Amino acid sequence: MDNKKRTTRGKFLSLLLRHQPGTIGLQLDGEGWASVPELLEKVAGRDAGFDRTALEEIVATNAKNRFEFDRLTDRIRARQGHSVEVDLGLEALAPPTLLFHGTADRFLPSIMAEGLRSGARQHVHLSAEESTAWEVGRRHGRPVVLLVAAGDLAAAGQAFFRASNGVWLTGPVPAAFLREQSSGPKTPA
Numbered sequence: 001m002d003n004k005k006r007t008t009r010g011k012f013l014s015l016l017l018r019h020q021p022g023t024i025g026l027q028l029d030g031e032g033w034a035s036v037p038e039l040l041e042k043v044a045g046r047d048a049g050f051d052r053t054a055l056e057e058i059v060a061t062n063a064k065n066r067f068e069f070d071r072l073t074d075r076i077r078a079r080q081g082h083s084v085e086v087d088l089g090l091e092a093l094a095p096p097t098l099l100f101h102g103t104a105d106r107f108l109p110s111i112m113a114e115g116l117r118s119g120a121r122q123h124v125h126l127s128a129e130e131s132t133a134w135e136v137g138r139r140h141g142r143p144v145v146l147l148v149a150a151g152d153l154a155a156a157g158q159a160f161f162r163a164s165n166g167v168w169l170t171g172p173v174p175a176a177f178l179r180e181q182s183s184g185p186k187t188p189a
């Protein structure tokens with residue numbers, strides 16, 4: 001499979017397993033799992049080469065480790081990023097003192113007025129690495145990185161979770177716990 005195909009199929013898998021399983025009539029269970037045979041059967045109607053070998057390659061090579069199989073490889077789910085309501089079974093965990101959130105500069109006035117909202121997704125997404133936040137911000141426009149006082153917010157009673165691919169998840173973040181990172185990205189775009 002070439003890189004382009006892998007990316008297209010990976011994005012389609014994200015759409016199915018996070019947002020719109022109904023696109024191909026797929027069902028997710030309460031924990032976000034889809035049956036692999038059912039997924040493959042339904043996907044084959046649109047993309048004949050999307051077989052089990054292709055699926056395994058996508059899961060194994062995905063840069064952000066977005067997907068996981070269960071132990072028997074008969075079910076698959078996204079590790080985070082859902083807009084459909086699922087219970088990933090994550091335990092609340094004490095976060096580091098500071099986490100990062102990448103966004104676009106045009107969203108700043110609204111974010112600084114009302115805090116970070118999860119929008120369509122189930123959670124607000126944060127990263128432990130500043131460089132990841134710059135990358136996420138770049139997807140939306142001119143990137144801005146916010147420092148999130150996660151330790152203080154947790155001390156104030158808010159739960160934090162770490163998805164199995166390392167992405168931090170939490171509820172709405174009030175603006176009082178946010179500060180704009182003044183320096184630009186350390187790594188080239």
Ligand code: HQG
Pocket residue numbers: 064066081102103104107110111114115116117118119120121124125126136140167
């Ligand atoms: C912004 C990617 C206005 C927020 C990444 C973001 C992540 C507000 C956008 C994961 C706001 C939502 C999630 C407010 C938040 N006013 N704008 N009050 N509060 N926003 O895509 O965090 O590649 O739903 O800053 O790595 O960008 O898909 O969330 O810009 O982990 O695997 O509203 O997606 O992972 O955008 O990204 P998104 P996100 P994947």
